[in-house]
Amino acid sequence: MDFELSEEQHKFRQEVRDFLEEELKQGRWQPSCDAWIMGFDPAFTKRVAQRGWIGLTWPKEHGGQGRSFIDRLILTEEMLRYGAPAACHWFGDRQIGGAIVHYGTEEQKKELLPMILKGEAYVGLGMSEPDAGSDLASLKTRAVEDGDYYVIDGQKTWTSGGSYMNWIYLVARTDPDALKHRGISEFFFETSLPGINVVPIVDITGGVHFNEVFFENVRIPKKCLIGEKNRGFYQILHQLDYERSGMERLMANYPLFEALIQYAKETKRNGKPLSEEPVIRAKLAQLKIELEIGRLHMYRVAVVMDEGRAPNWESSMSKAYGTAFEQHLASAAMEIAGLYGQLSPESKWVPMLGMAYHSYLSSKGYSLQAGTSEILKNILALRKLELPTG
Amino acid sequence: MDLAFSEEQEMLKKMARDFLTDKFPKTAVKEIEESELGYSPEIWKEMAELGWMGLVFPEEYGGAEMTFLDLAMLLEEMGRACLPGPYFSTVVLGGLPILDAGSEEQKQEYLPKIANGEAIFTLALTESSARYHAAAIEVKAAADNDAYVLNGTKLFVPDANVADYMLVVARTDEKSRGEDGITIFIVDAKSPGISCTVLKTIANDKLCEVVFDQVRVPKGNILGELNQGWSEVKKIIERAAVGKCCEMVGCIQQALDMTVDYAKERKQYDRPIGSFQVIQHYCVDMITDVEGTRLSAYQTAWMISEGLPCTQEVAIAKAWAGEACQRVMALAHQIHGAIGVTIDHDLQYYTRRAKAAEVTFGDASFYREIVAQEMGL
Numbered sequence: 193m194d195f196e197l198s199e200e201q202h203k204f205r206q207e208v209r210d211f212l213e214e215e216l217k218q219g220r221w222q223p224s225c226d227a228w229i230m231g232f233d234p235a236f237t238k239r240v241a242q243r244g245w246i247g248l249t250w251p252k253e254h255g256g257q258g259r260s261f262i263d264r265l266i267l268t269e270e271m272l273r274y275g276a277p278a279a280c281h282w283f284g285d286r287q288i289g290g291a292i293v294h295y296g297t298e299e300q301k302k303e304l305l306p307m308i309l310k311g312e313a314y315v316g317l318g319m320s321e322p323d324a325g326s327d328l329a330s331l332k333t334r335a336v337e338d339g340d341y342y343v344i345d346g347q348k349t350w351t352s353g354g355s356y357m358n359w360i361y362l363v364a365r366t367d368p369d370a371l372k373h374r375g376i377s378e379f380f381f382e383t384s385l386p387g388i389n390v391v392p393i394v395d396i397t398g399g400v401h402f403n404e405v406f407f408e409n410v411r412i413p414k415k416c417l418i419g420e421k422n423r424g425f426y427q428i429l430h431q432l433d434y435e436r437s438g439m440e441r442l443m444a445n446y447p448l449f450e451a452l453i454q455y456a457k458e459t460k461r462n463g464k465p466l467s468e469e470p471v472i473r474a475k476l477a478q479l480k481i482e483l484e485i486g487r488l489h490m491y492r493v494a495v496v497m498d499e500g501r502a503p504n505w506e507s508s509m510s511k512a513y514g515t516a517f518e519q520h521l522a523s524a525a526m527e528i529a530g531l532y533g534q535l536s537p538e539s540k541w542v543p544m545l546g547m548a549y550h551s552y553l554s555s556k557g558y559s560l561q562a563g564t565s566e567i568l569k570n571i572l573a574l575r576k577l578e579l580p581t582g
Numbered sequence: 583m584d585l586a587f588s589e590e591q592e593m594l595k596k597m598a599r600d601f602l603t604d605k606f607p608k609t610a611v612k613e614i615e616e617s618e619l620g621y622s623p624e625i626w627k628e629m630a631e632l633g634w635m636g637l638v639f640p641e642e643y644g645g646a647e648m649t650f651l652d653l654a655m656l657l658e659e660m661g662r663a664c665l666p667g668p669y670f671s672t673v674v675l676g677g678l679p680i681l682d683a684g685s686e687e688q689k690q691e692y693l694p695k696i697a698n699g700e701a702i703f704t705l706a707l708t709e710s711s712a713r714y715h716a717a718a719i720e721v722k723a724a725a726d727n728d729a730y731v732l733n734g735t736k737l738f739v740p741d742a743n744v745a746d747y748m749l750v751v752a753r754t755d756e757k758s759r760g761e762d763g764i765t766i767f768i769v770d771a772k773s774p775g776i777s778c779t780v781l782k783t784i785a786n787d788k789l790c791e792v793v794f795d796q797v798r799v800p801k802g803n804i805l806g807e808l809n810q811g812w813s814e815v816k817k818i819i820e821r822a823a824v825g826k827c828c829e830m831v832g833c834i835q836q837a838l839d840m841t842v843d844y845a846k847e848r849k850q851y852d853r854p855i856g857s858f859q860v861i862q863h864y865c866v867d868m869i870t871d872v873e874g875t876r877l878s879a880y881q882t883a884w885m886i887s888e889g890l891p892c893t894q895e896v897a898i899a900k901a902w903a904g905e906a907c908q909r910v911m912a913l914a915h916q917i918h919g920a921i922g923v924t925i926d927h928d929l930q931y932y933t934r935r936a937k938a939a940e941v942t943f944g945d946a947s948f949y950r951e952i953v954a955q956e957m958g959l
Contacts, residue, residue, distance in 0.1 A: 193591075193651060194584045195881045232728050262583055453957065467959040477953035481898045488877035495585050506647075509870055566863070573862035577869065580857040 200417035201266055201324035208270040211243065216274070223275030223496070225445040225551050226267075230401045231277025232356045233554055240278065241311030246285045250293050254301050255309045261497040265439055265490060272443040279401070283331050283353055284308040284315040287435045288380065293379070295419030295427055304380065307359075309436055315385070318348040318356030318405060319428075325350075326567045328363070329372045329425055333407060335379065342366075342379065342417070344387075344410040352561065354403025355392050367422050376424040381416040396553045430502055437493045437507040437560050442486040442514035442556060445551040447519060449479065451544040452525045459543075475524050482517045485576065505576035508568040517563065522551035585880075587655070594648075595655050601632065602663035608928050609929040616667040619744050620780075621667030630699025635673060637887075639681060643689055644697035650821075654828040654883035659799055659830025661939075664931045666787065668702045674739070674825045675818065676703020679749055679766070683806035683814045688768065690745070704745040705818065706736040706769075706792055714819055714944050716761040716812050721794060722759035723752035723765060728801050730754070730767065732775075732794040742778045742790035745771045749818075750794070754809055761812040766805040773797050787940035820893065823900040823943040827879035830903045830939045834875060834910040837932045838868045841914045848919075855917070862915045871906035878902055894956040901949035904940040911936045 197205075202304060215221065219234060237579025239512050240246060247263045250256025271278050289308045292300055307313040323333040351360075366376030383390070387410035392400045419427045456467040456476060466472050489510035496503045503510075525548035526533040537546025559565045573579045587595065605625050614622055629635065638653050639645025640732045653673070660669060677696045680688055695701035711718040721734030732752055742748060748769045755763025771774075775797035781789045805816045842865055845856030854859050878899035885892035911933045915922045940946075 193880065193884055195884050197583060267760055290642050342848075381595050453959070461658075467954075473954040473959050474947065474950045475959060477950035477957065480957055481901050481950070484895075484898050485874040485902050488881060489874065491583060492585060492873075493876060495583055509866075509873060513870055513874070516841060566859075568858070569863045569866040572866040572869065573856075573859075575653070577862075577865050579842065579845060579865060580864050582853065582857045 193347065197262070197266070201263060202371070204263060205266045205270060207268055208540050209274075212270060212274040212276055215239075215276070221277050223335075223400050223447045224277075225275060225440055225447050225547050226399075226401075226554055227275045227277045227279065228272060228282050228440045228444060229279050229352060230399050231275075231279045232314075233277035234280050234314070236277050237280035237311040237314075240281060241309060243397055244312055247289055247305070247309045248285075250289060250305070250309075254293055254305050256289075256305075257295075257539055261437075262491065263276075265330075266496040269439045269443065272439055275447040279353065280314045280356060281308070281311050282440075283317055283361070284313050284359075284440060287316045287431050288317075290434055291361075291378070291418060291427070291431050292380070293443055294430075297415075299415065300380075300418065310567065313359045314353065314357050316351050316353035316360045316403075316405070316467040318351050318360050318362035320350045321347060322349055326564055328428070329376065329528040331363060331365060331376065333362070333364045333411075334368070335362075335366050335377060337366075337414075338411070340580060341411045342414060344379075344407040346407050348405040348407075350402045350561070351390075351405045352391070352402050353387055354390055354405055355400050357390075359383060360388075361418075366559070370372050373425045375422055376428075378418040378420050378424040378427055379412060379416045380418050381412045381550050385410055385412065387411075396556065397550050399554070432563060433502045433504050434497075436568070437490075437503050439490050441511040441562075442483070442490055442517060445547070445555060448525055448544065448547040448551045449483065452476070452479075452521075452528065455525075455544050456528060458517050460560060465539050472528060475528065479517075482520060486510070486517050505572050508563070508575075510569045511563065512559070512565040512572075513569040515555070518551070518558050519555045522555040526552045560562065585877075591652060593656055595659060597632075598634075598656050598659040598859060599662070600661055601628075602665060603756075606663045606665060609932060611664050611666055611931060615786040616681060620741065621744065626667065627699050629669070630697070632668070633697075635677070635699055636693070636697025637673070639677065639693050639697055643693035645693065649887040651880075651883050654824070654880065654887075657825050657828040658832040658835075658879075661829030661883075661935070662836045663832070664935060666703065668744055668788075670822075670824060670829070671704040671741040672696055672702050674822055675705035675798070676747065676749060678821060679705075679805065679818050680768070682817065683766070687802075688805065689946045692768070695746075702741065702744050703747050703749070703867050704741045705822075706737055706739045706742065706748045706750045707815065708738045709735065710737055712737065714948060716764060716815075717759055719751055719753050719764050721750065721752045722756065723750075723754045723767065723802075725800070725854060726798070727777060729798045730765075730801065730804075731766070732769070732797040734794055736792045736794070737789075738781070739778075739792045741788050742771065742792045743780050743788050746867075748773055748792070749805060750799075751811060751815055755951065758809075758889060761869045763809050764811045765808050766811040766814065767799045768803045768805050769797065769799050773799070783938065785934045787938065794901070817942055819884060820896045823896050823949075824879065824882045826939050827875065827899050827903045828883060829874070830872040830907050830936065831879050832878045833932050833936050833939065834868075834872050834907050837910055837914040837929065837936075838865070838872050841865065841868065841917050845917055861917055864917055865872045867915050869911050875899075875903045875906045894953060897949040897952040897956065900944055901946040901953065904946045904949075907936040907940055 247256040283410040366377040636645035723730040754765040
């Protein structure tokens with residue numbers, strides 16, 4: 193047992209911090225909450241790619257760095273800590289590249305991975321549909337074989353990254369007659385093809401990061417199929433373990449945590465800083481406690497992945513825990529801000545750069561995306577505790 | 583980073599579980615709890631023969647030279663088994679402070695006695711204010727020739743009724759109210775002037791009131807430095823808090839296991855109650871709390887093993903464990919239904935111990951304040 197990071201890992205963390213500090217010094221972007229999913233900055237993504245920080249864990253023969261998941265966790269933890277605009281490469285780096293490494297053909301690996309590695313493929317995730325949310329296997333979007341092509345028809349919604357994507361990862365039904373879990377396949381293709389129509393959805397914060405995507409008679413070459421035809425659902429289950437595994441499930445609104453501490457130290461009430469009020473001290477300390485317990489969960493997930501095992505219950509646990517923490521953080525910040533909490537980021541007098549307001553609203557979605565907390569608890573009940581199904 | 587136990591540690595854990603399961607069925611726990619001594623001298627001897635008392639002591643003092651992390655695993659198993667008796671008091675509260683701060687002479691005198699099961703130790707720290715702050719130490723020790731004379735009352739002293747020795751935390755400088763002027767004494771528990779009353783407690787353990795009335799302690803029995811004892815006391819509290827966290831891991835893991843088993847067996851509406859989603863989610867909330875407690879408990883145990891400073895980590899672990907235990911036990915009861923609130927059901931042993939462990943060596947409020955200070959608030 194060893195809870196410490198290696199010397200190289202400490203150095204790597206410092207290297208990432210130095211890079212991000214320099215970025216801030218140059219005024220290249222402003223730190224913000226949710227920047228991993230809402231911060232679209234192709235130039236930043238390019239700079240990250242140039243450092244070899246996309247595909248960190250992929251095998252070297254596919255252009256990756258062959259480094260550990262702990263290393264990647266350190267990298268993403270610092271990106272989140274600094275609120276860096278990493279959305280353009282996040283999904284490709286986190287899960288789609290990995291899926292191609294795992295399920296792709298040699299040709300696909302040669303063709304597709306370099307684009308992600310160079311920070312040129314901005315990947316959107318086409319999974320949910322209007323009638324297929326938690327019950328993803330009920331999806332209706334069709335992919336019908338026609339010569340050398342599949343023809344896609346249907347609609348996706350809540351497509352993360354949809355507003356800036358140039359590539360989409362799509363799950364579609366390839367066998368309508370099979371049991372619903374057994375007729376689904378995965379595809380990866382460019383969104384510049386004719387017949388794709390992206391309609392932004394404005395979220396509760398006023399931001400746009402997910403979209404409706406309509407497919408009408410979209411012809412994609414057969415080589416866009418990832419993995420085995422009709423085995424897509426089982427591939428997704430495996431990929432979702434990775435999608436849920438990351439630090440973004442605990443630290444998406446981390447910049448708020450630091451802003452809140454600063455606010456409590458600097459804001460005076462009755463001549464004393466808020467941070468000296470026992471109730472507020474206790475609240476802030478409790479947030480720190482919950483954050484650190486969450487970090488242990490997250491690091492444990494990375495350790496499991498480094499052991500070569502999919503974190504099939506650990507990531508469900510850490511994600512459900514982490515998003516609950518983020519909601520606590522946002523609620524506590526709003527409560528501490530009191531009347532000021534209701535001021536929107538553009539308003540005069542707004543505290544904490546409006547991050548409390550933003551996170552309070554956006555964190556409602558954290559426990560929904562990539563598996564609702566309820567679905568995650570179902571997974572834990574069945575896979576880990578082996579409780580009976582009805 | 584590596585979160586797995588070594589092969590040797592897995593073996594120690596298994597051996598401990600087998601031994602404790604064999605020796606401490608709940609009928610035995612009940613009998614021992616209700617006995618005057620509060621422990622079984624026969625099993626105590628066997629534990630000493632297994633090398634458990636001297637587990638972390640160097641060989642020269644009769645120990646097995648293992649680490650605090652190994653001890654942490656043993657404590658987890660003891661928590662799981664609801665081990666009654668003075669193991670924690672003797673080893674964590676008595677032996678480790680002597681190993682840490684004792685003179686060579688003191689180590690040679692006391693550690694082998696602990697290791698071979700001859701001596702039971704405890705720590706007399708808390709007083710009527712029931713707080714773990716230096717200002718709470720009011721028991722006085724006044725110099726008188728070659729001795730100090732102790733006067734005052736200690737409360738919540740574990741296992742004082744059977745202890746051979748106590749580490750007594752006393753104020754040696756009356757002018758000071760804070761951390762200065764505090765000294766730790768190794769006191770022969772049979773010294774004239776000591777009287778002990780066992781208190782009735784929720785965990786049925788032997789917490790005592792210990793009254794010191796003109797108790798003479800030789801000057802040579804100071805542990806560490808005169809007037810500078812509080813820094814060692816802080817280490818004792820930190821280490822004990824981690825030890826408690828490890829016991830709590832065992833306690834709530836067992837409560838979880840019992841609850842999941844019950845949810846699989848118990849049928850209502852012609853199906854196991856564990857097939858109902860609400861029960862499943864309760865169980866998942868429980869395991870999430872158990873895992874968080876486990877990760878943080880072992881992180882701190884590992885840090886202590888490695889000699890790393892860990893004030894903030896310990897505060898986080900104990901604050902978390904205290905409250906997580908309460909949530910876990912509340913759900914364990916909710917899922918067990920009425921059978922779980924009967925005195926004949928095993929669950930109540932864990933409920934009672936979890937409550938005691940929550941407040942022992944600092945509750946969540948106490949540690950939140952430490953976390954706040956560590957955060958620079």
